[in-house]
Amino acid sequence: MVPSIIASLFFRPVMDCSSTRWLRWALNCQLWKPVATQWNHANKCIQEEERQRIEQFVFQAPAISSLIGRLMLRKGIQEVIGSSNSNITFSRTAEGRPFLPGLDIIDINVSHHGDWVVLALESGARVGVDVMSMDRPINKDLREYFRLMRKQFTDNEWRQIDKSDNKLHAFYRFWCLKESYVKAIGVGLKYDLQTIDFNTSDELSRQRVIKSTKMKLKDQSSDELLFEETLLDMNHCVATCIAFSEQGLKEGVCDKPFTEVTIEHLLNLETITDEVDEGLWTRFNSKQYSAR
Template sequence: MSLRNGGHVRWAFDLSGWRPTLTDLLLATSCIQPEEKQRLAKFVFRDDFNASIIGRLMMRRFVQLATGLQYDRIQFGRDVKGKPYLKNEGFMVDFNVSHQGRYAVLAGMLTSGDESLELAAMPKIGVDVMKIEYAGGKPLTEFFRLMNRNFSDEEWRYIRSRNHESEQIEAFMRNWCLKESYVKNVGVGITVDLRNISFTIKSNILSRNNVICDSTLKVNDEFMRNWRFEESLIDENHCVAVALENVPPHVDLSQNCFEILDYSELMEGNIPLLANDVSYCETVASKDYKKVK
């Protein structure tokens, strides 16, 4: 667990293998801010609670590692678009979290030592993870018809050009993952016309041990020159994409495969912010996990 070239980290946490005990919950919920704790209490299912608290803990561990800030002095806020950011002044970092399928992921980086840069020129990061499957019940052709407005004509040509249904599903999820990483970076959410966000995928095969960096983006038919994208697999069933804006072209992103953390690594160096809340954790522990279809 360390910073890579250019001050980057790429972390994944396997949620399917984490069934926290009451002791685990007491520690985890004492290591997040009060407003985060209140937000997490609203989740109906344990799966969503677990994924979200792991995301918060990954953010805190990353900032601690990247800045040297004392664990319990780290303060997060949310901007007007709801994206978390580090409130502590004088530290140049950016990070983003996502979860889907069995993984929660974080992509983070040191942004710049030059505080004179305008905000629009600062490096920024977004991440998304997708499980590569289709379980919608409808024929795939009907599903694609219903999703037609979410992809550009060029993207649909790429998706439908794949020879087998499994390849088309992978191409669909890969394009969706790229779009999500981009909109999470800019903070707009999936509320814009996604047909105007169009990716060109040049390498057909993703890998767990190699990062593809050659996909390109057009927005409203304009080539986005200051954007770079990483794509890889966490495992054979989960693809992940990282969107980076204003990262210098000389920074090598090709080795940024995702490192899988366990709970003990994630909690290393923790200092609780809050007192143990047995009642809160017992309520969380009483919630059901989602039934697997």
């Protein structure tokens, strides 16, 4: 059973697997070291409020990831509906989730963490995606870190984490699943995560998309939800939550592996403004790459 908060957000029945109206994209942002012409062009392709958000980052790395995410949103919509970039104007929900007013048959979501930026797009269903670096937390004792995070997980989930050969990777996997769900329903991490309980049965792999993971919400099965999981590399997991409008629509859904796209592909967008602040590149280039 799916809660009313999801039912109120459903769109139309999911399209056939042969349709191109779904996307799974990934880009390793470590591979892009922008130069001035690229940075300025990319910023000319996005809305003013998006540029302002990106400028607020203290370090280069999150600014790069965020800009790639904005470009992915626009390029993804352009490829699926054939619209010019100048006709794409994103709004945000009260929780900060990007959406396209008037195009409620398409749902799109991005995530960035560690080395990767990912995008998931669905037609006729809500979608949330989350990518997670599985690195050990910096300057934190792992036992203390687990103790502090314990309240975000159910007893059942912690039992699965404890049984795992790699507890840290298992921890991140469950966290990634939870984030994909709250992003799909658009409520943010203020949601009580202990009401969400996951059961995993298959190991993650780079070679396949895992669709066997099940979720219960307040001890009730959520049959309209499908979770797709995979590894982008041996240190980054990604989870996609698809919320269908009706029970049974998820049966027979095809595998949707992530395709690695290039920055050149994303930069192949028309600009929506002729000019940007002349100091945009200078300010970005003066920042330290990351906190590490």
